[in-house]
Amino acid sequence: MFVMPITRTAHRHAYNGQARDLSRAFDRLFDDTVERVFTTTKTATRQPALDLRETDQSYSVQLDLPGVAKEDVKVTIDGKRVSIEAAARSTVQTIEGERLLVRERSATAYARSFTLPVEVDESASQARLENGVLSLTLTKKVRPATQLTIG
Incomplete structure (x- = not known):
């Protein structure tokens, strides 16, 4: 289980940026993996x-x-x-x-x-x-x- 601290202080924006970057990284990883597995063409x-x-x-x-x-x-x-x-x-x-x-x-x-x-x-x-x-x-x-x- 993954737990991410949530706070309502001034540091809140730093966590949002890190979460957004992590989300984009997972999206790229998933897209690239699915693309390699299910792509029937060479390109x-x-x-x-x-x-x-x-x-x-x-x-x-x-x-x-x-x-x-x-x-x-x-x-x-x-x-x-x-x-x-x-x-x-x-x-x-x-x-x-x-x-x-x-x-x-x-x-x-x-x-x-x-x-x-x-x-x-x-x-x-x-x-x-x-x-x-x-x-x-x-x-x-x-x-x-x-x-x-x-x-």
Whole structure:
């Protein structure tokens, strides 16, 4: 049996953060285990970790996409919704006279979607993939101020 102390003092927020982190860790563990056991295809879809920052003009997003070439990344922007899909290819080179004894590396697909509070201007946004990290600079769409005429 697992017992977690509950208190109503100022330290309450520290316990909430630790509980949330523990809950996320269990979710990731369960999702990864179930995915490995029940996946019938060779490619498993993973949800990459991301960092999201905001300035007055734009959002900055970094995602971990190890082993992915920039040709295999697809970023879709639909208003406030941003979707990222990527695939890491797994190539096996067969050499005459060799047998593959262990293969733990396989093709991996990544997918992540999120909704931002403000619409994104696709034409002013940028994407860059370096060392397995996808960096997006998503420029906020500026709406011109409108003035109503009083009749």
